Amino acid sequence: MTETAKAAPFSPDEAFRPPRNQWWDVWDQFKYHRGALAGLAVFVAIIVFVTIGPLIWQVDPGAINIRSRNQGMSMTYPLGTDQLGRDMLARLMYGGRISVAVGLVAMFLGLVIGTLIGVVAGYFKVFDSPLMRLTDLFLALPLLPLLLILVALFRDPLETMFGQAMGVFSLIVFAIAITSWMQTARIVRGDVLALKEREFVLAARSIGTPSLRINTRHVLPNVLSPIMVSATLGIATAIITESALSFLGLGFPPDFPTWGRILYDGRDWIEQYPSRVVWPGVLISLTVLSVNYIGDGLRDALDPRIRGR
Amino acid sequence: MTKPRRKLVEVRNLKMYFPIHAGVLRRHVGDVKAVDDVSFDIFEGETLGIVGESGCGKSTCGRAVLRLYDITDGSIKIDGVEIGSKSQSALRKLRPTMQMVFQDPQASLNPRMTVAGIIGEPMDEHTDWSKARKLERIYELMDAVGLNRNFVNRYPHSFSGGQRQRIGIARALALNPKFIICDEPIAALDVSIQAQVVNLLEELQDRLGLTYMFISHDLSMVRHIADRVAVMYLGKFIELAPRDALYAEPLHPYTQALLSAVPDPDPASEERVERIILKGDVPSPANPPQGCNFCNRCPKVMDICREIDPEFRELESGHFVACHLYNDAGQTGASRHEHTQQGEDA
Numbered sequence: 001m002t003e004t005a006k007a008a009p010f011s012p013d014e015a016f017r018p019p020r021n022q023w024w025d026v027w028d029q030f031k032y033h034r035g036a037l038a039g040l041a042v043f044v045a046i047i048v049f050v051t052i053g054p055l056i057w058q059v060d061p062g063a064i065n066i067r068s069r070n071q072g073m074s075m076t077y078p079l080g081t082d083q084l085g086r087d088m089l090a091r092l093m094y095g096g097r098i099s100v101a102v103g104l105v106a107m108f109l110g111l112v113i114g115t116l117i118g119v120v121a122g123y124f125k126v127f128d129s130p131l132m133r134l135t136d137l138f139l140a141l142p143l144l145p146l147l148l149i150l151v152a153l154f155r156d157p158l159e160t161m162f163g164q165a166m167g168v169f170s171l172i173v174f175a176i177a178i179t180s181w182m183q184t185a186r187i188v189r190g191d192v193l194a195l196k197e198r199e200f201v202l203a204a205r206s207i208g209t210p211s212l213r214i215n216t217r218h219v220l221p222n223v224l225s226p227i228m229v230s231a232t233l234g235i236a237t238a239i240i241t242e243s244a245l246s247f248l249g250l251g252f253p254p255d256f257p258t259w260g261r262i263l264y265d266g267r268d269w270i271e272q273y274p275s276r277v278v279w280p281g282v283l284i285s286l287t288v289l290s291v292n293y294i295g296d297g298l299r300d301a302l303d304p305r306i307r308g309r
Numbered sequence: 310m311t312k313p314r315r316k317l318v319e320v321r322n323l324k325m326y327f328p329i330h331a332g333v334l335r336r337h338v339g340d341v342k343a344v345d346d347v348s349f350d351i352f353e354g355e356t357l358g359i360v361g362e363s364g365c366g367k368s369t370c371g372r373a374v375l376r377l378y379d380i381t382d383g384s385i386k387i388d389g390v391e392i393g394s395k396s397q398s399a400l401r402k403l404r405p406t407m408q409m410v411f412q413d414p415q416a417s418l419n420p421r422m423t424v425a426g427i428i429g430e431p432m433d434e435h436t437d438w439s440k441a442r443k444l445e446r447i448y449e450l451m452d453a454v455g456l457n458r459n460f461v462n463r464y465p466h467s468f469s470g471g472q473r474q475r476i477g478i479a480r481a482l483a484l485n486p487k488f489i490i491c492d493e494p495i496a497a498l499d500v501s502i503q504a505q506v507v508n509l510l511e512e513l514q515d516r517l518g519l520t521y522m523f524i525s526h527d528l529s530m531v532r533h534i535a536d537r538v539a540v541m542y543l544g545k546f547i548e549l550a551p552r553d554a555l556y557a558e559p560l561h562p563y564t565q566a567l568l569s570a571v572p573d574p575d576p577a578s579e580e581r582v583e584r585i586i587l588k589g590d591v592p593s594p595a596n597p598p599q600g601c602n603f604c605n606r607c608p609k610v611m612d613i614c615r616e617i618d619p620e621f622r623e624l625e626s627g628h629f630v631a632c633h634l635y636n637d638a639g640q641t642g643a644s645r646h647e648h649t650q651q652g653e654d655a
Contacts (some may be wrong), residue, residue, distance in 0.1 A: 022423065025462075199417040203480070205377055206402030207431045217430075221421040304421060304464035 029301035036297020042290035046283065050096030050198050052249075061090040061257050070273060079199035079279055083269060088262075092279055095257035099239050100287060102169065102258075106176035111231050114181035118188025119215055123196055132189065139182045144248075150175050151250045172245060176238050184230045193221040225299050232295030236288035243284075259284050315351050316386075317488055317520050318351035318374065321381035323393075325366075325373040329595060338379075341595045343369040345544040347383075352487070356514065356521040358535030358552070360379070360528055360567070364591065366544040367524045368412070371490045374522065375407055377398055378563060405484035406552050412493040414473030418465040423453070425461045425477055431483040437450045454509060471502035478509065482517070490522045495530060505528075507534055514627070530569045532556055543602040544594050546621055550628040554581040560630045563587075599632065609634060 030036055065085035072080050079088035121131035151171065159167035184210030195201065196219065204214050243260015245251035252258055259280040300306045328565050351357045373380050376392055379582075385393040387407055392400060405480045408431075411417035417429055423566055425447055432443045448458050454475040465473055474494060491510065495503040507530060513519060525531050531538055532552060539549040540561065545621045548561040559565045566585040573579040581586035592598055598605050604614040613633050621631040 020419070024424075194552055199411050200419040202372075202377060203411055203417045203477075204419075204430065205406070206375055206407075206409045207434055208401040208482070209430065209434050210398070210401065213434075217422075218419050222419070302421075305466045 002073055014069060025304070026298075026301045027100045029306075030297050033297035033300060035293040036301075039290040039293025041296065042286055044101065046096065046290070050093055050100055053093040054090065054097075057091040057093065058086045058091055058234040061086060061088070061094040062255055070269070072273075072275075074109060080273070080275060082262075082265065082276060088276070090119065091257040091262055092126055092259070092283060095259045095262050095280070098169070098252065098256065099242060101286070102173055102176070102242045103235045104243075104286065106180070107231055107234040109173060109177035110234055110238070111184055111227065112181040113177060114184025114230070115188050115220075115223075115227055118185040119192055119219060121185070122189040122192025123211070123215060123219065128189075131185075135182050135185050141179070143179050146179065147175050147245065147250055164253070165236040165256065168256075172242055172251055175245070176241050180237060180241075184227065184234070187226045187230060188223050191226055192219055195219050195222050209261060221302075224302050225304055228295045228299040228302075232292045235291045236284075240285065252271070313623075315353045317352045317353040317388055318522070319384075319386040320350070320374060320535075321348045321384045321386075322412035322471075323347045323370070323373060324381040325378055326381040327374065339595055341542045342597065343594055345594075345597075346375055347541075347546050349539060349549060351520055351522060353520055354514075354518055355536040356523050356534055357631075358523065358531035358538040359524045360506050360526060360531050360538060361541035362567075362591065364594070365474060365541045366594070367541055368492050369388075369527075369539065371409070371492050371522060371524050375409055375490055377409075379394075403450070405431070406486055407488045407490070408484070408486040409490045409492060409493045410474070410477050410481050413497050414477050415465075416468055416544075418473055418476055420465055423462050423464055424456070427465070427476055428479045428483055431480060435484055436536070450482055453482065453513065454479045458463070469502075470498050471505055472521055474498060474506050475509065478506075478513070482513065485517070486519070488520045488522070490524070492524050493526070494520060495525065495527065503530065524615065528568065540567065542593060543597055545600065545602055545631065547603065547629045547632070549621075550630075554628055560624065560628070561603075561632045561637060562634070563603050566608075601631075 069085035121128045246261040263280040270277050316544045325344035329339045331338045361367050428447045538555045569585045589606050601614040606629045619631045619633045623629050
C-alpha cells in the first residue's frame with residue numbers, strides 16, 4: 001500500500017504538513033488511473049475538435065454542392081461528403097458542439113433534479129412518499145407522447161424568446177432532463193435512507209450541524225459513487241435521445257447538424273457509404289466511453305478507502 | 310473523596326417512547342417504551358455510570374438527554390438551562406456545552422473526511438475562527454488525545470479502532486464542553502485498548518474538569534471509572550448509588566444478579582462465586598409486564614410486585630432503589646392499590 005509507505009516514517013517535514021484541499025488527494029489518485037487519464041485525454045480531444053476545430057477548418061457545414069456529393073475521403077473533403085455534397089468534417093464539428101452540449105447539460109440537469117429529489121425524499125420523511133409517487137408517475141409516463149406535447153406547446157414561445165437554436169436547445173435539454181432523473185432519484189434516495197441512520201450523521205447532529213449542512217457535508221459525498229455512475233450513463237442516453245428526437249423531427253431542424261442526425265441521415269446509404277454512419281457513430285461512442293472512464297476514475301479517486309491501492 | 314455538589318444535569322421524568330404503527334392505515338397501536346419515567350442528577354465533575362443489559366435503553370437514554378431525539382415527555386436541565394422542550398434550532402447554540410462519544414468508532418466518523426475535517430467540524434459550526442487558529446486547535450486536541458500530528462490528513466479507514474475512538478474524543482472536546490456522554494465508548498475495542506481509552510478519558514476529566522455520563526455494559530470498567538452507578542432494566546432506573554455502595558451491597562435483586570455475573574480474574578475466588586442465574590428473557594419494552602418490570606424474572610418476587618410498579622426512592626443517602634423488598638410494602642402498596650387497575654399479568 002502506498003499510503004502506509006508514504007506515512008510510516010515520521011519525517012519532520014511531513015509532520016507539520018498542514019491539511020490541504022482534499023481535491024489534491026483526489027487528483028493524486030486520479031492520475032494513477034490509466035483508463036481515466038486516457039478517457040480524459042479523449043474527451044479533451046473531442047472538446048477541442050468541436051470547439052476549436054471549426055476555427056481551423058473553416059467550411060460551412062450547410063453549404064450544398066450537389067456536384068460533389070457522396071464523395072470519399074480526399075484532400076478537399078477529408079471525411080468525404082454526404083448525399084447533398086456537404087462537407088462531413090465540418091458537419092461533424094458543428095454537430096459535435098450541439099450533441100456534446102446537449103449531452104452534458106441534460107445530464108447535469110437531470111442529475112441535479114434527481115439528486116435533489118433523492119436527497120430530500122430520503123432525508124426528510126414527510127417528503128418521501130409524495131416525491132417517490134411523483135417519481136413513479138414520471139417513470140410511468142410514456143416518453144414520446146410527453147415530448148410531442150412539450151414540443152407542440154413550448155417550441156414556438158421558446159424560439160421567439162431565445163432564437164431558433166437556443167430555443168430548441170433549451171427545450172430538448174429540458175425534455176431530456178425531465179425524463180431521465182428518475183433512476184438517479186431512486187438510487188440516491190435508497191442510499192440516503194441507509195446513510196442517515198449511520199452514527200456519523202448522528203454525531204453531526206450532536207455537534208449541532210443543521211440539516212442542510214449534514215446533507216452537503218456528510219450525506220452527499222457518500223452518495224457520490226452512485227451519482228457518478230448514473231451521470232456517466234446519463235450523458236450517453238442524452239446524446240442518443242437527442243438523435244432520436246431529431247430523427248422524429250422533434251429536435252433540431254434538419255439544417256442543424258447533430259451527431260445523431262448525421263447518423264440517421266447516413267443510415268439510408270449505409271451499404272454504399274458506410275463511413276457516413278461510422279464517423280458519427282465512432283464519435284458518439286468515444287464521447288460516451290471517455291466520460292464513462294472519467295467517471296470511473298473519479299469515483300475511485302473520491303473514495304478514500306480505495307485511494308492508495 | 311471530595312465532590313463538588315453542583316448539579317450540572319438534572320433529568321426529571323424523562324420518557325422516550327417510539328410509536329408503533331401497524332395495519333393498512335398505519336394507526337398508532339402502541340409504544341416501545343425505551344426510556345420510561347427516568348429521573349436523575351449528575352453532579353459537576355463526576356462520572357455517572359449507566360449499566361444494564363443490551364436493549365434496556367441505556368443508549369436511548371443518553372441520546373435523549375442530549376436531545377438527539379425529540380423526547381416524549383419530561384424535563385432535562387443542563388447547566389441550569391431547560392432543554393427538554395427546546396426546538397432543535399434553539400438547541401444548536403447550546404450544543405457546545407454537551408457532546409457525545411459514540412460506541413462504534415468505525416461508524417461514527419465520516420469515511421470521506423480527513424481527521425482535520427472531522428475534528429474541525431464543531432469549530433466550523435460554532436466559531437468564526439480563522440483557518441490557522443482552527444488548525445492550531447486541531448493540533449492541540451490531537452496532542453491532548455495522543456494522536457500523532459502527522460495523521461491530520463488521513464482518513465478514518467487508515468486508523469485502528471483505538472485511534473478512531475481518540476479522534477471521536479478529540480471531536481467531542483473541540484468546543485470545551487462541560488458534559489460528555491460516553492455511549493459505550495469502549496465496547497468495540499480490544500481489552501488493551503479499552504484501558505488506554507478509559508485512562509485517557511479519566512486524564513481528560515482531571516485536566517479539563519469534565520462531567521461524564523458513562524454508558525457501558527462492562528461492570529468492571531464502570532467500577533473503575535464511575536463515581537456513581539445507575540442500573541437500568543427495561544427502560545427504567547432500578548438502582549442508583551455511589552459506586553462503592555452499589556458494588557459492596559447491591560440492593561435490587563437484578564443488580565445482585567448482574568454483579569454476581571462479573572467474572573473474577575482470580576481462579577480461586579472465581580470458583581467460590583455463587584452466580585444468580587435469571588430465568589427467561591427480558592420482556593418486550595413495547596409490552597412490559599404489569600407491576601414491576603422485573604417481576605417475571607425476579608428470584609424474590611412477591612405478590613405485590615405483579616400488581617404495583619415500585620417507586621424509585623431514596624433508601625439511604627444517595628442510594629436509590631425501585632423495589633418492593635425495601636418498601637414497607639403493606640402500607641404504601643395498599644393505599645395505591647385501589648387506584649391501580651387489576652388486570653392480567655402481561
